[in-house]
Amino acid sequence: xxxxxxxxxxxxxxxxxxxxxxxxxxxxxxxxxxxxxxxxxxxxxxxxxxxxxxxxxxxxxxxxxxxxxxxxxxxxxxxxxxxxxxxxxxxxxxxxxxxxxxxxxxxxxxxxxxxxxxxxxxxxxxxxxxxxxxxxxxxxxxxxxxxxxxxxxxxxxxxxxxxxxxxxxxxxxxxxxxxxxxxxxxxxxxxxxxxxxxxxxxxxxxxxxxxxxxxxxxxxxxxxxxxxxxxxxxxxxxxxxxxxxxxxxxxxxxxxxxxxxxxxxxxxxxxxxxxxxxxxxxxxxxxxxxxxxxxxxxxxxxxxxxxxxxxxxxxxxxxxxxxxxxxxxxxxxxxxxxxxxxxxxxxxxxxxxxxxxxxxxxxxxxxxxxxxxxxxxxxxxxxxxxxxxxxxxxxxxxxxxxxxxxxxxxxxxxxxxxxxxxxxxxxxxxxxxxxxxxxxxxxxxxxxxxxxxxxxxxxxxxxxxxxxxxxxxxxxxxxxx
Amino acid sequence: xxxxxxxxxxxxxxxxxxxxxxxxxxxxxxxxxxxxxxxxxxxxxxxxxxxxxxxxxxxxxxxxxxxxxxxxxxxxxxxxxxxxxxxxxxxxxxxxxxxxxxxxxxxxxxxxxxxxxxxxxxxxxxxxxxxxxxxxxxxxxxxxxxxxxxxxxxxxxxxxxxxxxxxxxxxxxxxxxxxxxxxxxxxxxxxxxxxxxxxxxxxxxxxxxxxxxxxxxxxxxxxxxxxxxxxxxxxxxxxxxxxxxxxxxxxxxxxxxxxxxxxxxxxxxxxxxxxxxxxxxxxxxxxxxxxxxxxxxxxxxxxxxxxxxxxxxxxxxxxxxxxxxxxxxxxxxxxxxxxxxxxxxxxxxxxxxxxxxxxxxxxxxxxxxxxxxxxxxxxxxxxxxxxxxxxxxxxxxxxxxxxxxxxxxxxxxxxxxxxxxxxxxxxxxxxxxxxxxxxxxxxxxxxxxxxxxxxxxxxxxxxxxxxxxxxxxxxxxxxxxxxxxxxxx
Numbered sequence: 001x002x003x004x005x006x007x008x009x010x011x012x013x014x015x016x017x018x019x020x021x022x023x024x025x026x027x028x029x030x031x032x033x034x035x036x037x038x039x040x041x042x043x044x045x046x047x048x049x050x051x052x053x054x055x056x057x058x059x060x061x062x063x064x065x066x067x068x069x070x071x072x073x074x075x076x077x078x079x080x081x082x083x084x085x086x087x088x089x090x091x092x093x094x095x096x097x098x099x100x101x102x103x104x105x106x107x108x109x110x111x112x113x114x115x116x117x118x119x120x121x122x123x124x125x126x127x128x129x130x131x132x133x134x135x136x137x138x139x140x141x142x143x144x145x146x147x148x149x150x151x152x153x154x155x156x157x158x159x160x161x162x163x164x165x166x167x168x169x170x171x172x173x174x175x176x177x178x179x180x181x182x183x184x185x186x187x188x189x190x191x192x193x194x195x196x197x198x199x200x201x202x203x204x205x206x207x208x209x210x211x212x213x214x215x216x217x218x219x220x221x222x223x224x225x226x227x228x229x230x231x232x233x234x235x236x237x238x239x240x241x242x243x244x245x246x247x248x249x250x251x252x253x254x255x256x257x258x259x260x261x262x263x264x265x266x267x268x269x270x271x272x273x274x275x276x277x278x279x280x281x282x283x284x285x286x287x288x289x290x291x292x293x294x295x296x297x298x299x300x301x302x303x304x305x306x307x308x309x310x311x312x313x314x315x316x317x318x319x320x321x322x323x324x325x326x327x328x329x330x331x332x333x334x335x336x337x338x339x340x341x342x343x344x345x346x347x348x349x350x351x352x353x354x355x356x357x358x359x360x361x362x363x364x365x366x367x368x369x370x371x372x373x374x375x376x377x378x379x380x381x382x383x384x385x386x387x388x389x390x391x392x393x394x395x396x397x398x399x400x401x402x403x404x405x406x407x408x409x410x411x412x413x414x415x416x417x418x419x420x421x422x423x424x425x426x427x428x429x430x431x432x433x434x435x436x437x438x439x440x441x442x443x444x445x446x447x448x449x450x451x452x453x454x455x456x457x458x459x460x461x462x463x464x465x466x467x468x469x470x471x472x473x474x475x476x477x478x479x480x481x
Numbered sequence: 482x483x484x485x486x487x488x489x490x491x492x493x494x495x496x497x498x499x500x501x502x503x504x505x506x507x508x509x510x511x512x513x514x515x516x517x518x519x520x521x522x523x524x525x526x527x528x529x530x531x532x533x534x535x536x537x538x539x540x541x542x543x544x545x546x547x548x549x550x551x552x553x554x555x556x557x558x559x560x561x562x563x564x565x566x567x568x569x570x571x572x573x574x575x576x577x578x579x580x581x582x583x584x585x586x587x588x589x590x591x592x593x594x595x596x597x598x599x600x601x602x603x604x605x606x607x608x609x610x611x612x613x614x615x616x617x618x619x620x621x622x623x624x625x626x627x628x629x630x631x632x633x634x635x636x637x638x639x640x641x642x643x644x645x646x647x648x649x650x651x652x653x654x655x656x657x658x659x660x661x662x663x664x665x666x667x668x669x670x671x672x673x674x675x676x677x678x679x680x681x682x683x684x685x686x687x688x689x690x691x692x693x694x695x696x697x698x699x700x701x702x703x704x705x706x707x708x709x710x711x712x713x714x715x716x717x718x719x720x721x722x723x724x725x726x727x728x729x730x731x732x733x734x735x736x737x738x739x740x741x742x743x744x745x746x747x748x749x750x751x752x753x754x755x756x757x758x759x760x761x762x763x764x765x766x767x768x769x770x771x772x773x774x775x776x777x778x779x780x781x782x783x784x785x786x787x788x789x790x791x792x793x794x795x796x797x798x799x800x801x802x803x804x805x806x807x808x809x810x811x812x813x814x815x816x817x818x819x820x821x822x823x824x825x826x827x828x829x830x831x832x833x834x835x836x837x838x839x840x841x842x843x844x845x846x847x848x849x850x851x852x853x854x855x856x857x858x859x860x861x862x863x864x865x866x867x868x869x870x871x872x873x874x875x876x877x878x879x880x881x882x883x884x885x886x887x888x889x890x891x892x893x894x895x896x897x898x899x900x901x902x903x904x905x906x907x908x909x910x911x912x913x914x915x916x917x918x919x920x921x922x923x924x925x926x927x928x929x930x931x932x933x934x935x936x937x938x939x940x941x942x943x944x945x946x947x948x949x950x951x952x953x954x955x956x957x958x959x960x961x962x963x964x965x966x967x968x969x970x
Contacts, residue, residue, distance in 0.1 A: 070531040083530070090524055092531060189531040195764035225535050225766050307764055310563050313574020314528045318627070329625075333567055356565070356759035365761060 006470075008061055008155040008209040009237075015060035022053045022060030022104065029062035029106050032153045041120075041128040042109055042138075042148040045074045049104035058216060059102030064148050064157040066141075067108040068115055069200070070189035071095055074105065078191050079123040080113045082315045082322045082340025092189020093221045094158060094200045101216040109144030109157060113342045114312065115165055115193040117141050118394075118414035121405050122344045129401070130172060131473040132439055136398040139169030139414070145203050146173040150473055156204045156213055160190055162197045163300055164394070164418025167430035170203055171393035171442025174432050176459065176469060177203040178210040179418075181449050182425030183228035186221030192311040194304035195226075197422040206469055207431060207459035211240040214452065232453040239453035240460040246282035247461065253286055253386035257293040258417050264396045267441050270434040271392040274443040274462065278390065281461060285390075288382060292375045296419045297412060299375070301348075302355045302368035308345075309352030315340065347408065376424045383448035388455060390445055391417050393430040397439035417444060427452040431459045432468035440468070488685040488726060490719055491696065492651050493643035494711075496658065497636045498668045499612065499676040500543040506611045506635035507534030507577065514674040518628035526633035528572030533765050540609065540635035542779055543667050544584050545771065547637045548607040549780045550665035551658070553585030560768040561609075565759040570614035570627055580760040583608035584637075590661065591788055592653050602654050603642040610636050631675075637667070643682060648715035655679065655708050656810075660787045664812050672707055679705045683715060685722045697722045698734040702746050705739055714739040717746055790815060798828035807836050813850040814840060820857030826864045834860060838881055854888030855881075863891045870951050871895075871902050904951040906958065909942070912950070913962045916941045927963055935959060 014020045026049055037043050044067050053060045065071065068078045070088035077083040095105065112122035120128040120143030128143045130136040131151040138147040142159030146169035149157050159166040161179040170177025178201045185200040192198060202213035214236040221227045232239065254275055259268045279285045317323035317336030324335035341349070355364040382389065394414050404410040421428035426449050433443035447455045463469050505512050508525035524532040548555050559582045563575040588604035612634040617626045639658070645651045659670045659677065670677050680703050686696030700718055705711045718737075725732050736749040762768075785793070787809045794805040794815075808815045814835055821831045843850060863881060866872045872880075872895055880891040903909060916938055917924045926934035935956065942955040 076530070078530075086530070088524075088529065088531060090531075188533050191530040192765075223535055224533050226764075306761060310565050310575050310759070310761070313565060313567065314530070314572060316567060316569075316574060318569050319527065319572060320529070329569060353759065356761055358757045358759075361759070361761075 006152075006155075007205050008058075008063075009206070009212055011155050012058055012061050012212070020060075025060050026062045026104055026106060029154050032151075033107060033148075036151055036153060037148075039129065039134060040131060040147055040151055040153075041126045042144040042151065042153060043107045044077060044079060044110050044125055044144070046107035047074060049106060051099075051104075053102045053104055054100055056100060056102035056216075057212070058098065061103040061156065062106045062154055063098060063103050064107050064109045064145060064154045065095060065098075065105055066111050066115075066145050066157070066159045068111060068160055068191040068193075069095055069108075069158060070191065071105065071108065074108045076108065076191065077125070078114045079111045079125050080340065080342070080345070081124045082336070083191075083320075084124075084322065086321050088189070090189065092200075093186035093223060094217050095189065097216050097219070098158070103156075103216070106154060107148075109142070109148055109159075111144055112141035112165075113345050114191070114308070115141040115160055115162055115198075116308070116344050116348055118164070118168055118411055119399070119401075119404065120144065120147075120169075121401060122342055124342050127401060130398045132174060132398065135400050136439070137172065137401055139172035139394070139398060141165040141169075142177070142203065143169045143172075146170055146175060146177065149173070149175050149203050149205065152472070156202060156209055158200060158213075158217075159203050160193075160198055160200050161418075161422065162193050162199075162304060163422050164415040166201045166203060167418050167428060167442065167444060168394045168414055170430040171432075171440070171444075172398035174440025174442075174468070174471065174473070175203055175205055176207050176210055176429065176431040176463075177201065177442075178207075178214065178429045178452075178456065179421060179427060180214065180218060180452050181228075181230065181427045182422075183224075183226050184214075184230045184233075184427075184452065185217045186219070186224040186227045188221055188223040192307075194307040195311060196307060197300075197304055199422070207429065207456050207463055208237065208240050210429065211236040211453075211456045211460070214456065218452070230452070231450060236453050236456055239457045242457060244457065244461060247278055247458065248282035250278075250283045250388070250458070251286070251386045252278055252283045253288040253382055253389045255288050255290040255293065255382070255389055255391060257290055258391035262395055262413060262416060263392055264436070266436040267392045267394070267396060270436065270441045271390060271443045274433040275390050277462060277466060278458070281465065286386075288386065288389075290378055290382060290420075292371070292378045293420060295371050295375065296423065297416060299368045299371045300415070300419045300423065301351065301412065302364050303372060305348040305352030306355045306365050306368075307352065309349045309356065312341075312345065312349055344408070372423050375420060379420065379424045379426065379446075380448070388445050388447045388451075388458060390443060393417060393442035393444040397436045397441050421446050425449060427455055429455050429459050431462060432466075432471075434468055435471075438474075440471070486687045488687045488696070488723070490646055490648070490715070491643045491684055491686045491694075492645035492648075492715060493682040494639075494641045494645070494651060494654065495680040495682075496639045496641075496655070497612075497678045498547065498639065498662055498670065499674070500540055500547070500635040500637055501666065501668050502537055502539045502543060502635055504537055504539075505633035506537050506540045506609070507633055510633065512634045514631075514671070514676075516630055518626070518630060521630045522632070526572070527629055528574070534577060534763075536766060536769075537635065541769065541771075542775075543635070544607070544609045544637050545776055545779045546665050546783050547639070547662065547667040548585030548588070549783050550661045550667060550786060551590055551604045551607065551639060552588035553604055553607045554587050555585045555771055555776050556582055557773070558582070558768055558770050559584055561763040561766045562760045563763050564610075566756055568613065568616075569625060570616045570629070570632070572614065572629060572632060576611060576613060577763055577766070578610035578638075578760075579608035581762075590641075590654060590657055592650065592657055593788060593791075600644075600646075600650060602644045605640045605642050607637055607639050610638060612636050648712045648719065651681065651715055652708050652712040655711060657787065660810050660812075664785075664787055664790075665783045675706055677706070679711050681705065681711060681715060681718075683718045683722075685719070685726065697725065698732040700732070700734075700746070701736045702739055703736055703749070710739055710741060713744060714746055717744065721746070794818075798822065798832070800828060800832055804832045804836060807840075808832060811840075817850055817857050817860075821860045821864075824858045824861035826857075826861035827868060830864045830868065831860065834864060838878065842885060853885055855884050859884060859891055866892065866895060870904050870954065873902060873952070876902075902951040903946050903949050904954050906954070909950060909955055909958045910962065912942055912945055913955070913958045916945065916959075917962060924963060935963075
């Protein structure tokens with residue numbers, strides 16, 4: 001088995017320089033999946049890339065994509081019984097973009113069903129395990145993508161982030177994950193959870209790898225009316241690689257609410273230490289307060305669930321996916337949806353339906369939408385003073401399988417720090433900031449809308465002076481690097 | 482005041498009109514009617530997972546023109562909402578529609594010539610939405626077949642205030658609306674293609690204490706697809722509500738369906754009514770700001786509307802109100818008329834010809850005027866030959882029929898076939914002399930007072946000219962010659 005370079009950037013360079021062929025790269029990835037994924041559960045489907053790679057900046061790069069991104073060549077199930085065996089007739093814009101850049105899809109990754117969850121335990125197929133400790137969850141909902149990258153099964157993976165679903169598993173698995181500015185990456189072909197919050201993004205070992213992927217993913221798509229022209233499209237890697245020794249003049253805020261009650265003090269300490277590192281690089285670091293952060297969770301669960309209740313209405317057994325045996329149309333709906341959806345999905349459909357119902361709409365949906373705007377304004381005000389905000393990514397390190405499955409609210413807490421970026425549509429990245437015990441812990445950097453290049457460059461600078469992102473899960477270290 | 486005032490019908494309509502776009506509202510599929518089932522479909526209109534809507538700008542433009550045609554105020558900023566309900570022919574489980582902020586608010590349609598009084602029907606709002614697919618239930622197999630071709634076809638929904646006071650007035654409103662929409666180029670309004678569907682709200686009301694109204698509970702009759710059905714369903718409801726009042730039976734606010742064959746309405750299952758559509762802003766489509774310049778430009782694209790045109794036809798061309806209405810109700814007839822007049826035709830002659838010959842042909846054949854090879858200029862030339870007495874009306878009809886069939890210029894037909902009437906007095910006088918000389922008995926009889934003999938002599942002139950003599954002129958010249966002759970004797 002050929003040696004497998006640690007980063008996507010190194011791998012694409014090796015292929016370009018003729019040190020490795022695309023076939024060898026794909027074979028290495030597939031062999032690693034074959035060897036380890038039985039224990040990890042990161043993949044839902046795996047296959048040899050069919051077509052030779054296109055000549056582009058990712059030529060020959062094997063990658064994985066979360067199973068809520070539509071692919072012609074692989075089933076796309078959202079890890080749900082209701083879409084078991086469903087293969088879409090088209091590729092998501094993000095997938096097509098990766099193909100055009102020369103990347104090759106080797107498999108689809110496990111996730112919480114319909115991206116609803118923070119541990120991958122809501123997968124309707126199987127749980128995914130954390131490569132750092134198989135008793136622990138990898139986070140979610142892009143847990144399969146994060147675990148696959150952390151374990152070295154693929155150098156890069158795509159995930160989606162509605163309330164932290166890229167960043168929180170990146171934190172749990174000790175890798176780097178980026179949620180771009182809302183609208184930067186086309187959502188066409190992303191099976192929607194909450195349309196106004198969903199965003200596709202990369203998970204990789206480093207900020208540079210994320211920047212490399214962003215160069216491919218970001219671009220206006222007429223097929224997604226919410227997509228935008230990003231001023232830095234195609235320039236993210238360049239920005240990350242730029243020679244820059246210091247963060248002199250950069251102002252970074254530490255919002256007190258993200259370091260307060262509910263946050264594991266050890267995790268908060270990791271984030272403060274990361275802040276100190278940035279300060280040592282010349283940044284001005286100050287404590288600030290964002291009092292409306294307290295409302296993030298309830299507002300998110302109302303708005304995201306409301307949109308989900310509508311987005312998931314199409315899974316009715318009439319045209320595709322699971323169709324339960326039934327007596328009449330109402331029976332068909334009841335049985336198909338009753339059998340096809342898991343508990344958490346049903347819970348959120350119920351919650352969202354309730355929030356939109358006559359008599360509750362004003363008190364729940366309308367009020368939540370208003371609070372969302374207040375939160376967004378609060379963040380915009382903060383960004384008038386600060387270039388970035390630095391916070392823990394998730395309140396705790398990876399928890400154990402089964403630890404929170406009985407308590408949805410405890411599970412929801414895992415997204416406490418990541419939700420505000422989705423509410424405001426701003427970019428945010430999670431990168432390894434240290435360890436708590438033997439477990440990796442990520443820190444999150446948020447910036448104003450369209451500051452994606454800046455946060456990638458800042459995370460890259462952090463990674464130039466730290467080694468946390470180089471530490472491999474001990475279980476796999478000997479085998480994968 | 483003594484006694485209770487009379488109950489009268491109060492009628493409001495909700496009309497869905499298919500906009501005349503080539504492609505659907507949120508995808509590139511053809512919006513054409515009548516294609517084989519499920520051939521004009523794609524991931525977007527089938528609601529496949531991961532698909533997203535992208536608005537067809539033409540649908541928005543036609544919507545704006547539609548709103549202007551009924552006098553609505555186009556909103557500067559609007560957004561779409563999702564109307565959530567489950568139905569097999571609604572593939573996303575929601576319909577993209579508008580709710581809180583529609584395309585346009587307000588407006589009115591004026592019905593003149595209805596019971597000789599001007600009636601105004603106020604428009605409450607106009608909004609855009611996508612159509613659903615079509616379900617066909619087979620009683621034989623118990624299956625439901627689904628055709629998604631119609632799914633995503635753009636519709637404008639026009640909601641009126643309850644301003645109509647009789648079933649006939651509701652129908653007159655719909656006819657006027659259809660004319661408006663056709664003229665504005667917003668929709669072809671082909672009824673057979675389901676391009677106009679109507680829900681009616683109906684109750685009987687009378688004045689009550691103060692300035693208020695009291696009345697029966699409202700009936701909503703859904704999904705009527707012909708004007709006749711609207712009128713009949715309303716007539717049925719009028720008598721149903723009147724009987725309920727007479728019998729003292731309470732009515733309930735309910736949704737009803739129309740049974741065309743039995744000519745009755747019947748209550749929908751109560752479950753069909755219990756909808757809570759859970760509207761909320763469509764997150765896949767950003768709010769739309771209508772550029773005022775664009776709105777103005779589009780408003781300018783709306784041609785002269787039927788009412789104004791009828792008025793102008795009456796004033797400018799001195800047409801009667803029947804002719805004006807008949808011409809304007811079919812924009813292509815009205816256009817042909819105006820062009821013919823511009824080419825020099827007498828307006829009244831042109832109107833008669835178009836409403837007689839032209840419309841008769843179109844009705845008989847189902848052709849559209851654009852399919853025929855005749856032009857307004859041909860008609861103008863032909864009519865001036867008739868007016869100048871150069872050919873008879875019958876001849877004109879013959880050459881016109883030929884023109885309609887073959888595209889041959891009727892004036893050249895006249896020239897070449899020598900059909901042109903002999904209206905030249907000198908030529909005729911010579912013939913008259915010959916006829917008198919050849920038929921002295923008849924000439925005698927006429928001068929002796931036998932009027933009938935003149936007919937015979939005119940016939941002889943016609944015979945000599947193989948029918949080309951202008952009969953009226955021949956008549957005149959004969960009279961003159963015979964009168965002169967008698968003076969001589």
